Amino acid sequence: MKLVFTALCFLSSFAYFADAKCGESPPSPPTNLMTSPTAGTLRIDATQYCESYGTRIEKTNQGEPYVGFLDPNDWMAFDVELPTAGTYQVTYSVASMTGKGSFQLEQLGGSTVYGSITSVPSTGSWYSFTTVTHTVQLPQGKQALAVAIRQGEFNLDWIELKKISGDAPDNSVPHAACRADEYLQINVGQKNRISAVDYCDARGVQRKISQNGGYHVSRIDANDFVAYNIEVPKSDLYRISYRVASKDGSGGLVLEVYDKSSFGTVSKQVNIPSTGGLQKWATVSHTVYLSQGKNILVVRGKGRGWNFKSMDIVVGAVSPSPPVTNPVPVPPPVTFPVPAPVPAPVATPVRAPVFSTPSNGFVRADGKHIVDGNGNNLILRGQGLGGWMLQEPYQMLTVEAAPKGQWQMFQKIEQTVGTAGLEQYHRAWLDNWCTYEDVKELKASGFNSIRVALHYNLFTLPIEEEPVRGRDTWIQDGFDRLDLLLEWCQKEKIYLILDLHAAPGGQGRNSAINDYDDSKPSMWEDEENVRKSIALWVKWAARYKDNTWIAGYDLLNEPNWGFEPGHPNGCSEQTNKPLKNFYDRAIEAIRKVDKNHIIYINGNCWGNNHKGMWPFADNNIALSLHRYWIENTDASIQEFLDMREKYNVPLWMGESGENDNNWYKGAVQLLERHNIGWAWWTWKKLQSSSGSYSINPPAQYQTLVDYWAYGGNKPANAMETLMELAENAKLKNCIRNDEAIAALTGI
Template sequence: MKRVILLSALLLSQFGTSQLLKTSGKKIVNDRGENVQLRGLGLGGWMLQEGYMLKTADFAGPQYKIKEKIAELIGEDGMNNFYKAYLKNGITKQDIDFLAKEGFNSIRLPMHYNLYTLPIEKEPTKGKNTWLEEGFKMTDDLLQWCADNKIYLILDLHAAPGGQGNDVNISDNDKSKPSLWENEENQKKTIALWKKLAERYKDSPWIGGYDLINEPNINFTGKNPNGTDEMSNAPLWKLQKDITAAIREVDQKHIIFIEGNGWGNNYNGLIPIWDKNMAFSFHKYWNYNDEPTIKAALDLREKYNMPIWLGETGENSNVWFTELIQLLDQHNIGYAFWPMKKIDNIAGITNVKTTPEYEKLLEYWKNGGEKPSKEYATKALMQIADHYKFNNVEIKNDVIDAMFRQVTDGSTKPFKNHQIPGKIFATEYDLGKIGSAYEDKDFINLWV
């Protein structure tokens, strides 16, 4: 009898009686019923690139166009080799160890479906799903690194089959092909992918939940192309309900995160809640950090007695980061900042350094002129892929300080250990809040 009890206790501890997340009224809690505020980071730019992250936005926004530009210079094989290095270096155990050490307790993984399954146009048998090991292996490794650090991994379908909106960069949407909403095969593939993921991770205590469709932005019946004025959103709710049903066939444990239209914030026409372990996700960028800007989300939480999660935010200043987190803490709202790495990044926790050679490629792509040789372009691109390694990125300690210490601590501290005599740059004088460590007239980015 004692052995049975010990074995049961061991199994429970492995699954994580104080780990597995679920919803409880307006809160996300662990197995002990303790409130868990997700303090997360989204790994934007890894499995799915947007042009602005690689400085190609002027001529190649969605990933498929970036790939075309690269293949034009170094061929299809060269492009594939670049992406192999890029994906290998982009996120490693070192990155996750670092994030956990700095205080993040969760990771949001923006997934591109084409790392897990073929596009419908390339399926050998119409209506069947070919599964690709690459995406699942990357997710397995990432989950292990998260588990090693006791932090949660939230899976986010960032690029759904066919693309989920008119903002083509977000979901790598090729407008020459039928979208997610126009094609039933794409919808079936989306549902099948989520079921496959749920089967694989149903017993993983460090999976924090499933974020079904990132930032839908589509006009079903409204005039705004990104769905901000949509009143019913019927196809969106139906698909998320169908995905949930498929997940629940194999996994009854993990939280389902749903997103509204209009980049995640339009919840008009919401049908009766279809699952007992579900939360709302909303996104917030470039606006004030006050209660009116989160009122719609707070109202959802109150009306439906369900948790809300700020699934994506960031791309701003240290002042904005600190003020936002103070606001979220006041209302017990978890969050995931965006992104992890991008080239020439001044508004995030790491910066990938550009090179003169890469800038020359950008110049050619944008303005034409003499075509760089295949050898030159290959070397320039592989050097950039190497710059994505954790050891090669610049850590933005001021951003991390603003996201954690400055939220509750108004004191200043040295930016780094300066050697005297020597130069001390004004930008490296102190870590701390505006008005204490520094003064600035242009200190926040507000345009929404």
């Protein structure tokens, strides 16, 4: 018997689609990535997944890699080929300090659940691994098996599949996969909420990320279903409310109930109303009768195309009409057909130019103008969040100690307070620098938009740290922070523009701006950095494609790189071919998942050298310029006004600042006189009157910076100083520069 595990998914010419992995298997597997200790047994290294979400590769004290810090809704998928269908014993090597953890084995996307591990035991250490096992029925052929985490706090080392028999799945009992699973206890006197994605069995559905956080079951069509185990305290009427979304109101649901005797009852159909979009949620309810004890609830789709977020169950509800509990024949048993290779979330790109047609409601380009969701002219008046996710040396007063960039500053911090100390400081800085209070203050100060400067390393690993070249490990913390910022913007009705400020490898020789480490290949010196940059944009675009408070994607901040000899910062480049190629590929990739959002294009030479780059094969695009230390005259922007006329594209001034208040006022007047929106730099920085807010450095901060720069005795209170610095970054502890803000907005 031969079991084939494909650990690597070879990259096509469009390999920059990060999620197009599982199913793109090489002709024969690299044998160094699997071991077969016995005939009919396959052991899979957990780090050799072909797709994942929220995972991190860690190492034991002996340097052996494993997948660590598994949390709810994380998952990883593996390409396997099984010669026959039948019963398989699946063993997992796990470690947990807390004894918390549960997960399920499913088809990638969650359309079929094969079985669950309901409890990961405490092993006394994060590095002490033990095994847990269950028996499942698996189909024949090539497939992507996924381990989906339901409860977290454990690590995974390897997975082993062992063939037991060729028996067909036992489908004599409806939804047999649920019967071995854990049951959710329904309590009297409270609302019992079940997340839609916590099903024990399913068909035809997929998990998707919700715009406002969490997950939902996506695109339920006729006869698709999701099933849940519950245990009810008494035989009674129960009010069940469903959070649903539908664009056109063409769907519905029925609830099938199977009690311990496997006797099925079916509710009347509940129609799903039109909610105006697949991420705009409404509640529908009905009352059903449930028998005491263990039950399986099956939500089965009618009609087509609706999403399911959660359901609430309340005991002893008063029924507006008698429940329908007429016995009906048990539906056909659940089968487990051989799944076709699961398509990746992003399709193979088309080489031809793609013109986007944005939906109504989105900020977009309209000829030479940027317009709002109603088609009205929109002048973006924004602030950049520079210093939050990327700490530039001049903002942190560390130019003498760490002139090369954040990476060098963090290296100094780690040498001073250790890895744990660096992580504690960085987490506190990220928590405190940008909060809901900042967004409310931005809105109150007269700004209508935010340009958030993003560092790639909060979202994915550097190419040098990826376990397998050409694959992307995603870091959930960055996505969670960006989700939260967007949630705040939605509450305050202020637009958010995503800005890739530090791309993989670094996009410019000015390392302080983009965190370029000159000991490693830049974005332009290793194609893998370009691929990863595009993969990250596809990830963001797929996540936010339906959100109307996103006012666009600023694809690459201030590239400054000479592609030809003698042009060190790209200011005299005439063609900018590598930069143009990156933009073409990125736009084409984004448009595969998001046709709604406007895209902003920076030139070379810190954003302003657009030679050789225009036009682009997209009609929802804007030309971005940056302005520093230049006169506020029509002549200073004339070349960009000419390009607006020539290429019929709007202009956006994506970054300016670092000057006096009179210059600020004149710059805004110049730009708005020519219908050019703007974003200022920056909202906060240390000891500054040119930003909108100033952060007070701690009393001992300069001593710490001097130690980094010149050596000497290590400050005894270094950690306390860093944590005080992070505390001072909170808005309430900062100083408002009233005149600087008034020069921009008049408020």
